[in-house]
Amino acid sequence: MRYLSKHTFVIGSFMVLALFPLTASTYGMDLVSKVMIYAILALSLELLVGSTGLVCFGQAAFFGIGAYSVVLLSPMSQGASLLWSLPVAMLMAAAYALFVGALSLRTKGVYFIMVTLAFSQMAYYVVHDTDIGGGTDGIYLYFRPELPGIIDLDQPVQLYGLILGSLVLSFSWLALILRSRFGRALAGIHANEQRMRATGFSTYPYKLAAFVISGAIAGLSGFLFAVKDGFVNPEMLSWHLSGSLLVMIILGGLGHLRGAVIGAFAFTLLEEFFKSEAIFHTAAKHWHLGLGLSIILSVVLLPKGLVGIPEQLSNWVSGRKTTRATAGKQ
Amino acid sequence: MDLSIFLIQCLNALQYGLLLFLVAMGLTLIFGIMGVINLAHGSFYMAGAYMAYALAPVVESTVGGGFFSVIALGVVIAVLLGYFLEWAFFSFLYDREHLQQVLMTYGLILVFEELRSILVGDDVYGVQAPEWLSGTIALGDVMSYPHYRLFVSAVCLVLSLGLYLVLTRTRLGMMIRAGSSNREMVQSLGIDIKLLYRIVFAAGVAMAVFAGMIAAPISSVYPGMGNQVLIICFVVVVIGGIGSVQGAFLAALLIGVVDTFGKVLLPEFAGVLVYVLMAVILLWKPNGLFKAG
Numbered sequence: 001m002r003y004l005s006k007h008t009f010v011i012g013s014f015m016v017l018a019l020f021p022l023t024a025s026t027y028g029m030d031l032v033s034k035v036m037i038y039a040i041l042a043l044s045l046e047l048l049v050g051s052t053g054l055v056c057f058g059q060a061a062f063f064g065i066g067a068y069s070v071v072l073l074s075p076m077s078q079g080a081s082l083l084w085s086l087p088v089a090m091l092m093a094a095a096y097a098l099f100v101g102a103l104s105l106r107t108k109g110v111y112f113i114m115v116t117l118a119f120s121q122m123a124y125y126v127v128h129d130t131d132i133g134g135g136t137d138g139i140y141l142y143f144r145p146e147l148p149g150i151i152d153l154d155q156p157v158q159l160y161g162l163i164l165g166s167l168v169l170s171f172s173w174l175a176l177i178l179r180s181r182f183g184r185a186l187a188g189i190h191a192n193e194q195r196m197r198a199t200g201f202s203t204y205p206y207k208l209a210a211f212v213i214s215g216a217i218a219g220l221s222g223f224l225f226a227v228k229d230g231f232v233n234p235e236m237l238s239w240h241l242s243g244s245l246l247v248m249i250i251l252g253g254l255g256h257l258r259g260a261v262i263g264a265f266a267f268t269l270l271e272e273f274f275k276s277e278a279i280f281h282t283a284a285k286h287w288h289l290g291l292g293l294s295i296i297l298s299v300v301l302l303p304k305g306l307v308g309i310p311e312q313l314s315n316w317v318s319g320r321k322t323t324r325a326t327a328g329k330q
Numbered sequence: 331m332d333l334s335i336f337l338i339q340c341l342n343a344l345q346y347g348l349l350l351f352l353v354a355m356g357l358t359l360i361f362g363i364m365g366v367i368n369l370a371h372g373s374f375y376m377a378g379a380y381m382a383y384a385l386a387p388v389v390e391s392t393v394g395g396g397f398f399s400v401i402a403l404g405v406v407i408a409v410l411l412g413y414f415l416e417w418a419f420f421s422f423l424y425d426r427e428h429l430q431q432v433l434m435t436y437g438l439i440l441v442f443e444e445l446r447s448i449l450v451g452d453d454v455y456g457v458q459a460p461e462w463l464s465g466t467i468a469l470g471d472v473m474s475y476p477h478y479r480l481f482v483s484a485v486c487l488v489l490s491l492g493l494y495l496v497l498t499r500t501r502l503g504m505m506i507r508a509g510s511s512n513r514e515m516v517q518s519l520g521i522d523i524k525l526l527y528r529i530v531f532a533a534g535v536a537m538a539v540f541a542g543m544i545a546a547p548i549s550s551v552y553p554g555m556g557n558q559v560l561i562i563c564f565v566v567v568v569i570g571g572i573g574s575v576q577g578a579f580l581a582a583l584l585i586g587v588v589d590t591f592g593k594v595l596l597p598e599f600a601g602v603l604v605y606v607l608m609a610v611i612l613l614w615k616p617n618g619l620f621k622a623g
Contacts, residue, residue, distance in 0.1 A: 055429070103609070107616040110367065114568040115612050117561075118605040125602035239561065243436065250433045286448060292440030296419070299434040303426060 010171070010258055017164055021157055030228075031272065033160055036167045037224045039264035042248045043170050044217035046260035049249060051178055052210050053190035057113045057242050058100065058120030062093040062215040064237030065123065066222025068133050069093070071141045071232050079143035082151060089223035090216045096123070097215020101208045117239060128234040138233025141226055153227060163224050167261075170217050174257055177213070186210055251298055253305025262306050270294055334473040339590055345479050345548075347586025348486035352541035353559055354566040354578045355493065356534025362510040362573020364527050366420060367428060369435040372560025373442035374535050377411075378404060378542020379551045380446055383455045397460035404543050405536050412535030416528045424527075443553070452553050457546040482544050489540075490579065497575060506530060510573045565608050571618030580619060 020032055041063055048054045069089040074080040104115040127133040144153040153159045177183050185206050188196045196203050226232050235241070244267065252263020274280065274287035302308060357371045381404040389400045419438065423431050458464075459478040466474040497503035508516045509526055517523045549555070566585055570577025585604055592603040611619065 049429075103613055107612050110361070110572060111568055111612055111616060111618065114564060115609055118565075118609040118612075121605040122602050122609070125599075125605075129598055129601060246429070247433060247436050250429050254427075254429065286444050288440040289444035289448075292437045292444065295437030295440070296434055299423075299426075299430055299437065303430065 006256075006258065013258075013261075014164075014168055014171075017167075021160055026156065029156055029160055031268075033163050033228055034225075035265050035268045036163050037221050037228065038245075038248065038268060039261045040167050040170050040221035040224070041218055042245055042252070042260035042264040043167075043174055043257060044214045044221065045245050046249050046254070046257060047174055047177075047186075047210055047214045047217070049246070050254040050256070050259070051183070051190060052186045052207060053193075054105075054207060054211070055113050055246070056116045056211075056214070057239065057246070058116035058118075059214075059218055059245050060237050060239065060241035061100075061120035061123040062097055062218035063222040063225070063241065064127065064232070064234075065096050066090065066093040066219030067226035067232045067236055068127060068139075068222075069219070070145065070223050070226050071139055072133065074141060074143060074145065076142065079146040079153075082145045082147045082153075085145045086220070086223055090219040093219025093222065094212050094216035097212050097218075098208070101211030101215075105204060105207050105211065117242070120237060120242060121239065124234060124237040124239075127237060133232070133234070136234060138231060141230045141232070144227050144230065159228060163228070166220060166224060170220065171257060171261070174217075178257070182206065182209070247295065251295065251305060253302075253307030256307045259305055259307040266306055334469045335594075337469055338473060338475055339594055341475060341479065341483070343586040343590035344583070345483040345486075345586075346590060347583040348483055348490065349541050349545055350559075350563060350566055350585060351490060351579050351582035352486055353538045354563040354570075354582055355490075355575060356537045357563050358567045358570065358573055358575065358578045359506065359510070359530050360534045361567065363506060363513070363530050364420070364424070365428070365513070366423070366431050367435070368534075369432060369560065370438040370442060371534070371538055371563065372556035372558070373439055374408070374412075374538035374556075375542040375545075375559045376446065376556030377442065378408070378539035379457075379546040379549070379555060380450050380542075381407065381539065382457050382543040382546035383551045384450055386457070401540065401543050405540055408536040408539035409532045411539075412532035413528055415535070416531040420531065421524070421527075439557070443556070447553065454550055454552040456550050459547040478547060482548065485544060486541075489537075494575070502529070562604065565604060568618055569608055569611050571620040574618065574620040577618055577620030 017032070017036070021029060024032070041059065044062070045056060045059045048056045048059075066089040069092040070080070070085050073085060073088060100116065100119040104112055104119065107115050128136055133139050144159075146152060151158055151162070153162065178186070185196070185201055185203075188199075188201070189203050189206060193203055222236070225236070248263035248267045249260045250263070251267055252261070253259035270291055271287065274290035275284055277284040280287070280290075298306075302312070304311065353371065353375050356374075357368060360366055360368050360371070382400060385400050385403055389396065389403060393399050415438075419434060420431075423434060459476075463478045463481050465477045467477060467480070468474050495503075497507060505516065505521055505526055508519075508521075509523065509530075513523065516526075562585065566578055566581045569584065570579070570581035584607070588603050588607050589600070592600040596603070
């Protein structure tokens with residue numbers, strides 16, 4: 001396990017994802033695209049929860065705002081230009097994140113969790129109960145955004161490429177951020193906020209900046225989701241999604257960017273597995289049971305999430321070696 | 331709004347708030363004392379409602395029916411269930427991170443929801459109120475109010491008062507309050523904290539199940555009812571201040587009033603009002619209305 005460093009693992013995984021369209025069916029491409037979008041969203045949440053220690057229970061709102069922005073701002077008769085629609089979707093989500101963060105960062109712990117939930121529920125009810133986004137029925141995106149002559153997102157491979165590219169860029173950007181002075185400050189806040197303040201850091205602007213960056217990346221994933229499905233509905237902003245996202249990153253392993261990606265894949269693929277009628281026949285409609293039991297099992301067996309498996313394995317192997325060595329001495 | 335409608339809405343608000351309090355009370359104690367964010371708490375409410383539906387025929391055939399025997403049986407099952415769950419799923423989680431517990435209880439929600447679907451099915455059921463409570467009381471000339479809702483409010487009030495007395499006047503209550511403000515100190519004074527945890531957890535489950543059972547004739551029994559109540563109860567718990575019983579009581583009544591009158595006066599904003607209220611209160615008082623301890 002020592003030989004498989006985390007860098008080779010990450011680069012290798014991205015290469016597998018890049019080669020995937022060569023062999024995949026339409027269903028496979030669609031599924032993996034969906035998972036990659038969730039992975040971007042999970043990465044945005046990982047920046048808050050795993051790196052800064054801010055448990056946000058309202059990430060779905062930023063996701064939904066990104067998605068609704070592109071649908072509502074696209075002209076009716078043709079696709080919007082990718083050049084402005086993508087940045088605008090991210091900006092809208094970041095603006096809402098700035099508003100939510102500025103207020104909710106006054107609170108801490110479980111109170112923070114609930115205030116972020118409250119603000120995301122407010123956004124949910126705005127699209128759910130008013131007519132601006134088609135109400136409960138949702139609204140269609142008739143033409144995908146485009147860059148005439150260069151990018152045509154109606155081609156599945158190009159869409160897949162855009163999503164994969166966004167995932168790689170988000171991942172690299174976050175990795176760079178976390179290595180910078182800013183990222184170190186976030187890690188310090190996670191470890192002990194009081195001590196950070198005592199050493200002269202004003203922690204509030206750092207946390208707010210992390211919140212806004214996270215909102216912008218969540219907006220990016222919402223944009224991609226709307227473009228992929230050509231459809232948005234209020235359920236994209238519901239707290240169920242925020243909850244599932246938290247489950248993904250905890251399952252993958254907090255404190256590691258790759259944990260968020262692994263968690264998104266594991267969670268979504270487990271769900272697809274237990275839903276599969278080919279394997280479970282009639283029991284497939286009770287797929288929640290399998291998913292729930294696997295989650296409980298992962299809590300029992302994997303205290304550090306899926307990312308911690310190599311470490312646990314090597315501990316186990318070396319533990320056996322030492323017991324054998326001591327047994328030999330006696 | 332004329333007087334009788336206003337009165338009816340007040341009664342509805344009171345009844346809803348008190349019911350919320352019963353569920354939220356368990357949640358706030360489990361969080362305040364054990365430090366566990368129990369997402370599965372809503373499932374216990376759901377389990378109660380489904381028990382009220384599913385146990386009735388069983389009780390009918392063995393002891394000859396009766397609303398109270400169904401409730402008594404349900405509460406006994408709930409205490410056993412709570413005791414078992416604490417032992418099997420929670421007892422080894424106390425030194426883990428909070429978020430691991432969240433993950434575990436999320437898994438439990440899925441399992442409970444699916445077990446319910448396998449055992450009882452996915453249909454919506456109605457539950458009959460007992461016959462002697464099925465009448466209505468006249469309010470003004472045209473309006474009337476069902477006896478059963480009054481009965482629910484009264485039972486919840488009595489139970490809340492009982493809980494208050496247990497918490498403030500008994501030795502057990504003293505240990506619970508002490509555990510809520512300083513866990514390590516209680517332990518070092520020689521109190522068996524594990525037993526205390528198990529009692530608190532079982533009591534919390536029993537209250538949620540009880541609330542579900544008596545709410546069943548009013549709200550009917552449907553899949554997903556647990557999740558709906560869970561989020562509102564978390565709102566109650568944080569508005570009141572985590573671990574604070576008085577806070578939860580006040581917050582539950584506040585939510586009852588805001589939600590009930592919101593639905594009547596501003597139907598298009600009814601859903602969002604509760605969250606606006608929570609955001610405003612927490613921005614004003616970042617630790618809830620009553621800080622425990």
